[in-house]
Amino acid sequence: MIGALRNWTTGLALALTCGTAQAAPDLSAMTAGELIAFTKAMPKGGELHNHISAAVFPETxxxxxxxxxxxVDLKALAVRLACPATADYKSAAAAVTDPETRVALIDSFSTRHPGFRDRSGHDQFFGSFSRFGAASSKRSGDVLAAVMxxxxxxxxxxxxxxxxPQGAGAYALGLRVGWKGGDLAAQQAANAAGGLDRLVAAAIxxxxxxxxRAREILKCGTPQAAKGCQVTVRFLMQTIRVLPPEVTFAQLQLGVALVAADRRWVGLQMVAPEDDPASxxxxxxxxxxxxxLTGRGVKTPVALHAGELTLKYATPEDLRFHIAxxxxxxxxxxxxxGIDLPHEDGAEVLAxxxxxxxxxxxxxxxxxxxxxxxxxxxxxYxxxxxxxxxxxxxxxDAGILRIDLSGEYARAVQEQGASYDDLKRSAxxxxxxxxxxxxxxxSDPNLYRRPAKACAGQIGAEVPRPGPxxxxxxxxxxxxxQWRHERALKLFETPPR
Structure with a gap:
């Protein structure tokens, strides 16, 4: 890998010096080992789609x-907070000492073996949350530290x-307020009167x-600080689309209020199977x-799961409009x-x-x-x-799928023919x-040919010059x-001396 990296960075420097266009490595020529080492070392900017509750591996x-x-519920292969004194349950400590049970639990919490218990990948994935969720129920900070x-x-x-955050509280608020027959203004007012502000404070x-807790685990602010302390974390409020409408609305409204109240919260999402009948x-x-609630995304940024559908799990009618x-x-x-986008009405116009x-x-x-x-x-893609x-x-969901971001970058090369320029643009x-x-x-996101006028000629430097x-x-x-990422990218692309 080091040799491959040295070869292409040297070629890159020569290409830039000579003014030629060929300035990127041929990732398709790398072995699988070289490619994964390359994508792991490559600065990848950030991750925008990560359900952190499912990002931790089953072993942890x-x-x-x-x-x-x-x-552990031995029949369901699930972790429980408390268990009855019957033969179908064991303490987690006792369960994991049995090799067969431990392996079965890891299988139950992940998709590493397709067809586990004759489940489809779809059913195994979405069903696993209820089997492992209790294990991290008191560990939100530990989860965050592991992801960082x-x-x-x-x-x-x-x-x-x-x-x-405060999912149960928003659930209770929604049920208590009840559904106002589709009058969303009345729904919003009722939630506000019902104590939404208290949920915001509790969520903060x-x-x-x-x-x-994450900073404590990572020893942030000490000489022993872990590298994870360098990760900037922002949060998206994920609301559950399979719940009663009054509950989903309460969660969305809580998310909008959180984004307004706390700069760490930056937007909304909607989760759960899009093919579920309620969804x-x-x-x-x-x-x-x-x-x-968001003024069509103007008041509050919105990112939505949409188009996570195929004809195997939904009708043609359902694939026609979700992304639009x-x-x-x-x-x-x-x-x-967004994978059903080509199936949507007017797909080319929408794209x-x-x-x-x-x-x-x-x-x-x-x-x-x-x-x-x-x-x-x-x-x-x-x-x-x-x-x-x-x-x-x-x-x-890296933990259930047993993957990491570097592997997804490598997969894009191996499966989709992505080039280095494609990976760089993704990052x-x-x-x-x-x-x-x-x-x-x-000035031109997704193209990256025109730096902001204030920083023209400076991107990639260690620090910006004093001034604009x-x-x-x-x-x-x-x-x-972005400045931090561009500096890391510049160093990554600089030939070793």
Whole structure:
């Protein structure tokens, strides 16, 4: 790998000196080992699609279950907070000492063996949450620390982590208020009167505790600080689309209030299987909810799971409009998955609109392969790039899928024929299309040919020169993260001496 990296960086320097266009390595010529080492070392900007509750590997979850004194349901192969005194249950400590049970639990919590218990990848994936969720129920800070450290080890230093603070509180509020028959203004007023502000305060306290615990684990602020301390974390409020409408609305409203109250919270998401009957039934209503609460994405940034569908799990009718409504009604600035876009009515027009507006698609290759059995030429990754739709690679749920971000970059090369320029654009897009506040370093996101006027000729330097560029970087969260990434990229592309 070192030899390969040295060869291509030397070639890059020569190409730039000679003014030639060939200035990137041929990733297709690398062995599998060289490629994964290369993508791990490559600065990848950030990750925009990460459900952190499912980002921790099963082995770690089992260790936590043992430490916290939980138990295991041997029939369901699930961790439980408390268990009856019957033969079907064992303490987690006892369960993991049996090799066969331990292996079965890891299989139960992940998709490493397709067809486990005769489940499809789709059913195994979505069903696993209820089996492992208890193991991390008291470990939000530990989860965050694990995710931060994993990303830092892959030279990735920004994440928008999806999580649901005060989910139970918002659930209770929604049920208590009840459904107002589709009068969304009345629904919003009732939630506000019902104590939404108390949930906001509790969610902020929850965020404080989680971050504090993560920093404690990583020893941030001490001489022994782990590399994970360098990762900038922002949060997306993930709302659950399979719940009663009044509950989903309460969670969305809580998310909007959180983004307004706390700069660590930067946007909304909607999660759970898009092919679930409740998701399909209420999809158009959900888009109207988001529109009403966020001002079509103007008041609050919106990223939505949309188009995570194939004909194996939904009807042709369901594949015709989900992404279009997410963009045009809900005002989504990013689309998670988006794989049914070619099936949508007016697909070419919609793709052109997304390219013009800068609506990014968060691409999750392994997830789409495991859950929806979609890969290779069937995946629209190339189709999106050909039409100028911004894309960025992400993991989705790294722990269940047993992957990491570097592996997704390698998969894009091996399966989709991605070039180094494609990977570099994905990494830059993860910051340019993030919900970080402030002006960015680039005037042309997704192309990256025109730096912001204030920083022209300086991008890649160790520090900006005093003056307009230094002022831009100091005053913009987005520019600051981009500056760090561009410096890392410059060093990565510099030939070893």
């Amino acid at each position: 979850l089992l260790q936590w279950a043992v430490e916290d004194g939980f138990c 450290e994993s990303l830092a080890a892959q030279n990735t230093f920004y994440i928008e982590a999806m999580t649901t 306290a929850e965020t404080d505790a989680s971050e504090g 399909l039934t209420h999809y158009r209503l959900h888009m109207k909810m988001v529109e009403a 409504e997410a963009v045009r009604i809900a005002g989504a600035r990013r689309i998670g998955h 052109a609109e997304m390219a013009a507006k800068g609506v990014l698609v968060e691409v999750n290759l392994t997830s789409n392969h495991i859950i929806l059995e979609l890969s290779g030429e069937q995946h629209p 190339r189709w999106l790039r050909q039409r100028g739709v911004p894309v960025s690679l992400s993991t989705y 830059r897009n993860a910051l340019a299309f993030s919900f970080l506040t402030g002006e960015g370093l680039w 560029c230094a002022d831009l970087v100091a005053g913009s969260d987005k520019a600051r993260e």
